[in-house]
Amino acid sequence: DVQLVESGGGLVQPGRSLRLSCTTSGFAFGDCSMSWFRQAPGKGPEWVGLIKNKDYRGATEYAASVRGRFTISRDDSKSIVYLQMNSLKTDDTGIYYCTRDEWGGLCGFYDYWGQGAMVTVSS
Amino acid sequence: DIVMTQSPDSLAVSLGERATINCKSSQSVLHSSNNRDYLAWFQQKLGQPPKLLIYWASTRESGVPDRFSGSGSGTDFTLTITNLQADDVAVYYCQQYSSSPRTFGQGTKVEIK
Numbered sequence: 461d462v463q464l465v466e467s468g469g470g471l472v473q474p475g476r477s478l479r480l481s482c483t484t485s486g487f488a489f490g491d492c493s494m495s496w497f498r499q500a501p502g503k504g505p506e507w508v509g510l511i512k513n514k515d516y517r518g519a520t521e522y523a524a525s526v527r528g529r530f531t532i533s534r535d536d537s538k539s540i541v542y543l544q545m546n547s548l549k550t551d552d553t554g555i556y557y558c559t560r561d562e563w564g565g566l567c568g569f570y571d572y573w574g575q576g577a578m579v580t581v582s583s
Numbered sequence: 584d585i586v587m588t589q590s591p592d593s594l595a596v597s598l599g600e601r602a603t604i605n606c607k608s609s610q611s612v613l614h615s616s617n618n619r620d621y622l623a624w625f626q627q628k629l630g631q632p633p634k635l636l637i638y639w640a641s642t643r644e645s646g647v648p649d650r651f652s653g654s655g656s657g658t659d660f661t662l663t664i665t666n667l668q669a670d671d672v673a674v675y676y677c678q679q680y681s682s683s684p685r686t687f688g689q690g691t692k693v694e695i696k
Contacts, residue, residue, distance in 0.1 A: 495685065497633075504676060505625075505633055507685040521683040557632055562621070562680045569680070570623055571644060573632035 462486040462572045464558055469577030472548055480543040480577050482558030489539035490514050492560045492567035496532060496543050499576075500554040508532075510561045511541060525551075548581045555579075585609050585679050589688035595696040602664040604691045606677035611657045614681065621681035624653055624662045627690075628673045636675075637662065669695060 468480040482494070493516070496508040509522035511532040520532050531544040541558055555576035562569040586609040596602045612621045620640035625633035635644045637653035640660055650665045664671055672695060677688040 504674075504687050504690045505627075505678075506687070507683075510683065510685075523684045555632075561685075570625075570633075570635045570638065570678075573634075576632060 462568075464572055464574040466556060466558055466574045466577035469556065469579045471580045471582065473583050474548060474550055474581055476548055477544070477546045478548060478579060479545070480556055480558075480579070482541045482543075482574065484539045484541070484558075487560075487567065490536040491564075493563035494532075494534065494541040494558055495561040496541075496556060496558050498552075498554045498556045498579075500551075503554075505557075506554075508543070508556070510563060513564045513566065515564060515566075545579070548579075550581050553579060553581045584684055585612065585682060585686050587677055587679055587686050587688040589675075589677060589691050591691060592689065593692040593694065595694045596664075596667045597696045598669065599666055600696075602667050602671070602693050604662040604664075604675055604677075604693075606655075606660040606662070606688050608658045608660075608679055612679045612681035613657050620656050620660070621679055622653075622655075622660050623678045623680060624651075625676045625678060626671075626673045627676065633676065664693070667693075667695070 463485045465483045493512045495510040499505045512519045529547045534541045557576045560567050560569045588607045590605045622640040624637040627633045641653045652663050654661050674690045
């Protein structure tokens with residue numbers, strides 16, 4: 461069975477850093493591009509960024525709101541995708557989800573979601 | 584960025600009736616290379632992650648009841664829920680994955696009348 465489990469969330473002060481992990485299983489992780497999404501309390505989902513599969517050498521793309529502060533990386537040997545979040549702002553508060561992305565066309569996409577990791581940025 | 588606009592923001596439908604949600608993109612999400620519309624529909628219930636209902640604008644995800652259907656192409660899309668059930672109460676989002684940033688509509692809240 462396909463599983464994605466986000467971890468690493470918590471309460472952090474503005475300006476500090478946090479790293480989220482998305483541990484996956486049940487599919488050929490290396491073939492798949494992966495996206496991070498987030499959802500602020502009471503708001504709709506927002507795309508954060510994606511990391512492409514090995515065919516595209518793990519190239520990344522980001523939303524303008526996080527570009528330069530967030531970094532997505534992947535460890536294909538462990539089937540994990542990471543979201544390093546630096547210079548956090550209160551607006552970054554929300555639930556963070558990872559999911560497979562359509563990019564590259566080799567995998568199912570947006571079909572499996574974990575329960576998410578809650579990130580609260582507050583002083 | 585491609586802006587996605589849904590209508591209405593909310594609607595109340597009687598059990599067993601039809602709900603129709605519209606989604607308009609600010610530019611076409613149809614790729615000529617494969618003649619596919621890069622448009623998905625999600626359902627989200629309180630406290631849960633989004634659930635994929637429809638992709639490629641009209642392909643129903645495995646396990647999704649056939650009461651849910653998607654249609655449209657280019658810039659105008661529709662999600663139709665026929666024979667509305669109590670379990671369909673949720674917020675519905677369209678999303679384009681034609682280009683980055685992937686963008687969502689603002690959501691449509693479906694309630695029982």
